[in-house]
Amino acid sequence: MSFKLKPDRARKYKALLKQYPDKRSLALPLLHMAQEQEGFLSGDTIKGVAELLDIAPGLMMETVTFYSMFYLKPRGKYLLQVCQTLSCSLAGADQMVDHVAAKYNLKVGETSADGRFTLVKVECLGSCGTAPVVQINDDYYEKMVGDKIDRVLDKLS
Amino acid sequence: MPLIKIDGQELEVEAGSRLLDVALEAGIEVPHYCYHPALSVVGSCRLCMVEVEGMPKLQTACSTPIGEAPPDRKVDGKYDMVVHTDTDKVVAGQKLVLEFLLLNHPLDCPVCDQAGECGLQDYSFKFGNAHSRFDEDKRVRAAEELGSGVAINQNRCIMCTRCVRFTQEITGTNELYVHGRGYDTKIAIFDGLPLDNPLSGNVADICPVGALLLKDYMHTTRVWHLSHTESACVECSSGCSITVDATDNVVRRIVSRRNDQANGHFICDFGRYSFHKYERSEFKEPMRKTPGSGWEMIPWRQAYQLIADKVAAGGGPGAVKALASPTLPNEPNYILGQFMGRLSDRKNIALLPVTQLSDMEFPGGFRISGDKGGNSRGARDVIPALAASVKALHKTDTGVIIILDGDGRAEMKGDLTRLMAAAQFSVVVACMPSEVTQNADLVLPIAAPYAREGTFTNDQGLVQWLQPALHPPDDVRADWQVVAELGQQLTGEDHLYSYAGDVTWKITQTTVGYGQITRFRLGKLGQFTASAAG
Numbered sequence: 001m002s003f004k005l006k007p008d009r010a011r012k013y014k015a016l017l018k019q020y021p022d023k024r025s026l027a028l029p030l031l032h033m034a035q036e037q038e039g040f041l042s043g044d045t046i047k048g049v050a051e052l053l054d055i056a057p058g059l060m061m062e063t064v065t066f067y068s069m070f071y072l073k074p075r076g077k078y079l080l081q082v083c084q085t086l087s088c089s090l091a092g093a094d095q096m097v098d099h100v101a102a103k104y105n106l107k108v109g110e111t112s113a114d115g116r117f118t119l120v121k122v123e124c125l126g127s128c129g130t131a132p133v134v135q136i137n138d139d140y141y142e143k144m145v146g147d148k149i150d151r152v153l154d155k156l157s
Numbered sequence: 158m159p160l161i162k163i164d165g166q167e168l169e170v171e172a173g174s175r176l177l178d179v180a181l182e183a184g185i186e187v188p189h190y191c192y193h194p195a196l197s198v199v200g201s202c203r204l205c206m207v208e209v210e211g212m213p214k215l216q217t218a219c220s221t222p223i224g225e226a227p228p229d230r231k232v233d234g235k236y237d238m239v240v241h242t243d244t245d246k247v248v249a250g251q252k253l254v255l256e257f258l259l260l261n262h263p264l265d266c267p268v269c270d271q272a273g274e275c276g277l278q279d280y281s282f283k284f285g286n287a288h289s290r291f292d293e294d295k296r297v298r299a300a301e302e303l304g305s306g307v308a309i310n311q312n313r314c315i316m317c318t319r320c321v322r323f324t325q326e327i328t329g330t331n332e333l334y335v336h337g338r339g340y341d342t343k344i345a346i347f348d349g350l351p352l353d354n355p356l357s358g359n360v361a362d363i364c365p366v367g368a369l370l371l372k373d374y375m376h377t378t379r380v381w382h383l384s385h386t387e388s389a390c391v392e393c394s395s396g397c398s399i400t401v402d403a404t405d406n407v408v409r410r411i412v413s414r415r416n417d418q419a420n421g422h423f424i425c426d427f428g429r430y431s432f433h434k435y436e437r438s439e440f441k442e443p444m445r446k447t448p449g450s451g452w453e454m455i456p457w458r459q460a461y462q463l464i465a466d467k468v469a470a471g472g473g474p475g476a477v478k479a480l481a482s483p484t485l486p487n488e489p490n491y492i493l494g495q496f497m498g499r500l501s502d503r504k505n506i507a508l509l510p511v512t513q514l515s516d517m518e519f520p521g522g523f524r525i526s527g528d529k530g531g532n533s534r535g536a537r538d539v540i541p542a543l544a545a546s547v548k549a550l551h552k553t554d555t556g557v558i559i560i561l562d563g564d565g566r567a568e569m570k571g572d573l574t575r576l577m578a579a580a581q582f583s584v585v586v587a588c589m590p591s592e593v594t595q596n597a598d599l600v601l602p603i604a605a606p607y608a609r610e611g612t613f614t615n616d617q618g619l620v621q622w623l624q625p626a627l628h629p630p631d632d633v634r635a636d637w638q639v640v641a642e643l644g645q646q647l648t649g650e651d652h653l654y655s656y657a658g659d660v661t662w663k664i665t666q667t668t669v670g671y672g673q674i675t676r677f678r679l680g681k682l683g684q685f686t687a688s689a690a691g
Binding site: 058 | 325330331332333334335336337338345346347348349350
């Protein structure tokens with residue numbers, strides 16, 4: 001299936017085009033838009049983005065695989081990024097990871113069977129004062145001790 | 158012009174030259190992997206580091222341009238740059254870089270095709286360490302296919318990215334890219350877009366290690382058993398310089414050889430794999446068509462006698478017609494032109510038509526000529542009395558026709574079919590079966606391309622010497638010799654040549670534009686004819 005930007009994003013792309021002297025500079029913003037729209041970057045999506053920007057698909061792939069925030073495989077509706085750096089780890093992040101993994105029967109890096117959650121560990125989220133922290137999609141959930149994570153996840157449909 | 162000193166050697170160089178180029182040209186070996194003269198500079202392998210006086214850190218010679226220093230900043234009052242390539246600091250740097258490059262390298266040299274011509278082996282031997290301090294497990298990754306002709310052994314790759322830059326800058330096809338980051342980096346293709354452009358084989362030539370491999374040559378021979386013959390490609394009129402690598406009288410592979418006068422550093426895949434065409438079904442002896450359906454092997458003497466009889470019966474020497482070959486060297490074409498001129502006052506010789514396509518050009522400047530003759534220009538140069546077309550030969554009756562078919566690249570159609578049908582007897586000089594030899598009455602076998610010797614003129618007027626890499630079979634003769642013997646038979650005059658170079662000398666004495674050419678001056682890179690140079 002070929003990739004096509006939905007109307008609102010297409011308008012945004014057109015507006016952005018005017019801000020750059022070279023279309024290629026739009027690679028990252030456009031990839032983010034495509035990922036927002038499709039959930040992840042499939043081969044067809046990357047090819048579609050490459051075509052829009054007159055870049056070889058290989059070169060586009062080079063960019064996509066260089067950055068850790070582009071996903072080549074489908075992920076859950078909610079991406080749980082648990083901070084694994086020192087403060088969070090001491091404050092119970094590891095227990096949180098184990099708990100979520102056991103509850104939804106998945107390993108770190110995997111997606112739950114119902115397609116809701118993808119669990120990954122990330123480096124410092126910069127919120128040590130409120131450790132342990134999990135970032136769910138674009139939001140921080142702080143001081144996630146005890147069964148607090150269950151209450152948060154249960155509310156997410 | 159800037160005056161610089163490298164390892165005590167004073168050099169005056171153009172402003173803007175690359176330090177690495179200058180050092181290499183001066184005969185100072187600066188090891189390097191990612192740098193390739195035909196590609197852009199990335200400075201990623203870090204091996205060409207040198208010490209430049211006044212600069213606190215080691216500099217990569219490939220990305221260091223040479224400029225003029227202001228008068229008060231010159232070293233020792235006169236040098237614009239003073240460089241050392243062999244100080245303790247440089248040597249320590251090289252050792253470190255090589256140790257890093259070998260961290261994950263499998264050191265599987267005993268089964269690696271590159272062994273013997275490998276940049277890692279050579280530089281580790283000269284500049285590296287005998288031991289590694291790396292105790293962990295090496296990263297192991299599966300080999301992958303990149304295209305129909307090229308595979309990659311990911312473990313051996315050192316990420317110099319020469320191949321990636323090749324597909325970006327030379328072919329413009331962009332198949333290869335760098336996938337991932339850091340420890341996981343690898344050379345890859347986008348799913349469904351394989352490395353299948355007409356120049357793809359070059360990535361194996363420019364790979365400094367055994368990562369990119371020609372599937373065609375994989376596990377065929379050890380490179381140190383190959384004999385290297387510097388010759389030219391005859392598959393099209395671009396005339397790229399090549400090295401023909403052979404063992405046991407068999408061509409094993411053809412690799413590119415730099416010649417800035419003809420397509421630079423690279424060759425196309427048509428030329429690279431062309432030798433396979435000539436491996437099978439070479440003719441071994443003269444053959445005549447028998448009234449039944451088969452072919453009969455006959456000795457050379459009998460073949461020539463047969464031709465003499467047919468000429469006598471078919472209207473005499475005046476009715477003999479000939480087609481010169483754009484796939485054969487200048488030498489046989491020249492002799493053919495000479496004796497045909499003596500047989501008749503009328504135009505009795507034309508050029509055998511071969512496939513003409515349009516040129517294929519690449520962004521990096523590489524051009525594959527659409528003229529699949531290879532030596533069309535040379536044949537026209539050395540036979541001034543050439544008729545405009547095969548059709549022109551139809552004007553008078555044809556007795557015996559002599560066709561230099563060479564490599565069999567002519568198509569049996571149109572005027573050629575009509576001319577052969579009109580002839581009473583057709584003699585075809587060729588190295589292998591073709592549409593033309595099938596319609597012949599007599600076939601005279603000549604050596605195949607890589608067993609051939611003589612001069613070739615490409616479409617730009619560059620004359621190159623074909624150096625034979627193989628011996629032809631016992632009863633097969635050189636092309637110029639067969640044509641000379643034919644001439645002797647038809648004119649009754651002795652031919653005066655004892656080897657190909659004799660004919661070349663005669664050509665240079667009598668052919669317009671070839672006067673300044675000598676076998677010696679042709680060397681390995683060839684010479685332009687006067688008309689091309691002027």
